[in-house]
Amino acid sequence: MSAASRSTLVIALAAAGALSLSACGGGGGTKNQAASSAAVAAPADSGTLTLLGQASGNKPEPLDTVIAAFEKKYPGIKVKSEYLPIGTSYADSLRTRLRGGNQPDVFYAAPGAGGLTSLLNLADAGLTADLAKQSWTKGLVDTNARELFYQDGGLWGIPFDRVVVAQVYNTTALKKSGIEIPRTMDELLTACKKVNSQGKSLLSLAGASAENSGLFAVALAANYVLADQPEFNSERAQGKTTFAGSKGWRSTVQAIVDMKKAGCFQKGVEAADIPQAAPALAEGKALSFVIPTGALAALRGIAPNLELEAHPLPGVTAEGTNIYSSQSDALAISTKGAKNGAATTFLKYVATGGGDEVYAKATGNLPLKGTLDDPALSGISGILADEKHNFPMINLPWPNPEVYSDLGKGVQGLLTGQQSPADVLKSMDDAWKQK
Incomplete structure (x- = not known):
């Protein structure tokens, strides 16, 4: 390229x-x-x-x-x-x-x-x-x-x-790796280790970008938080729960630590910004990137022969996997x-x-209604048709931008080891109170 x-x-x-x-x-x-x-x-x-x-x-x-x-x-x-x-x-x-x-x-x-x-x-x-x-x-x-x-x-x-956030794979790199699409988080962690042994990474992440780091954490929260606590935002607004007090949010940030240990991300992920993370998918150095499907056109425009396929980022179980499909x-x-x-x-x-x-x-x-006739989206067509597993992005109703910003910075801290999961959630709760 x-x-x-x-x-x-x-x-x-x-x-x-x-x-x-x-x-x-x-x-x-x-x-x-x-x-x-x-x-x-x-x-x-x-x-x-x-x-x-x-x-x-x-x-x-x-x-x-x-x-x-x-x-x-x-x-x-x-x-x-x-x-x-x-x-x-x-x-x-x-x-x-x-x-x-x-x-x-x-x-x-x-x-x-x-x-x-x-x-x-x-x-x-x-x-x-x-x-x-x-x-x-x-x-x-x-x-x-x-x-x-x-x-x-x-x-x-x-x-x-309608913006959909999915795990977008480089199909050619996926086939060469010999792995199957992970349907659960345990399967994903196992796949990470196998791909890592091949000198590549299952996921590309712009760890130096608070926005991209936040997006990744938000995508995980669709499974860990909304699967069991779909009314989290309204409950948080009413003071009935907190980020630190939510089992789903604790699992979300812990999952990032677990993925880092399993070698899911590229080497130097904490220092990688979009200029390093994005091309890794197109070049096959990373098998996937969690991004809005609106990026498909951009990827194809630069690499016309690139084969892509979108799948949901897996949850703890296949049945508990959700996806963001937001009018955003x-x-x-x-x-x-x-x-x-x-x-x-x-x-x-x-x-x-x-x-x-x-x-x-x-x-x-x-x-706004239905889906595009795009082969790359066939892997998410089923879940998009199931309203029980479709949610607006969890961060859209948050009361100020500092909550999301602290989440993104917190993920960076998790990647560098400078913050603990508890630190991240406390920071988000503190930011929620700001006017």
């Missing part, structure tokens, strides 16, 4: 991860009763609208692919798009524009309330319009994701894809855009007119 290809792959993978976790970045908002209740204009078949989004690292931008399909269906409407770098650059620019006179009509936001671009924080500040009275939004949001999109009876944005990307209408019927038409198309399917094909994420 050339240096240029490696760089492009890293950017695209980082973007895919950031999009699925963006509700946890930045800083928490302050509750404000200024939320806009302005009526959103009825859909219109003509006009111009502006869209502001986060740069994905893919070329063309996936949302531009959606826009091209939209403009073909609605030739009387033109969309002017602009993309800014993921992170504070986007968050700061978005909030500045929404408060000033240069508002985009439509903009990308993150569900929940944990970050600067989170829907509920923007709604509190009166910066996004209420879509609840639009008939086409009925039933659009999953029941288990309503708290991420609705507040005070208002719907402050709409989901436009959103589009919203600004108070200025509320007066623009073309903006309403665009969101309606994205949510109910096929735009979500166009976006899914461009990224590797899933449409």
Whole structure:
């Protein structure tokens, strides 16, 4: 893989991860009763609208692919798009524009309330319009994701894809290893030892990245926490439990220690960032990487002959294995855009007119309903069809970004041996109390 290809792959993978976790970045908002209740204009078949989004690292931008399909269906409407770098650059620019006179009509936001671009924080500040009275939004949001999109009876944005976090394997490297896909954690630990003896690792992990380390721990929590305590977040919010007091969370962080001892991760995992961890999967030095399936398109774009397959990260038992299938990307209408019927038409198309399917094909994420006809996803199609084993990402409703940040830093501490599982959970409980 050339240096240029490696760089492009890293950017695209980082973007895919950031999009699925963006509700946890930045800083928490302050509750404000200024939320806009302005009526959103009825859909219109003509006009111009502006869209502001986060740069994905893919070329063309996936949302531009959606826009091209939209403009073909609605030739009387033109969309002017602009993309800014993921992170504070986007968050700061978005909030500045929404408060000033240069508002985009439509903009990308993150569900929940944990970050600067989170829907509920923007709604509190009166910066996004209420879509609840639009008939086409009925039933659009999953029941288990309503708290991420609705507040005070208002719907402050709409989901436009479904992000799935899975263990993505390099099929060629997997076959060469001679192992079967692990279905339980014990099987995974055994496989780790075998692959390690071959000079490779079963898993690639960007241990130096708090975001990627946190994502890995969150993926484990789908099995260890939600399998036995599916209402953990609400119970934690009510003070009925804590991270330190949860058997599932204690098992989650202990599993990372056990995996490190079994040689599951690449050598030097604690110092590896995305530029080292991501290409290892494409090059076959690591058999798998726990990432959002939205990264599949980026991987294929750089290595067209790369065979990939996604599977659930296994739990203690096969029956207790879960997966994240989250409506965790959103589009919203600004108070200025509320007066623009073309903006309403665009969101309606994205949510109910096929735009979500166009976006899914461009990224590797899933449409709002159903799955893509992608052979790489066949290994998760069964579990995705079983609602009992599907959950929104556990971190999305957390009250501030520090909880997730401390989890990611805690995993780094576990990898270096500088923190114990108890240290990590205490830090998360302390962060939960911050406002």
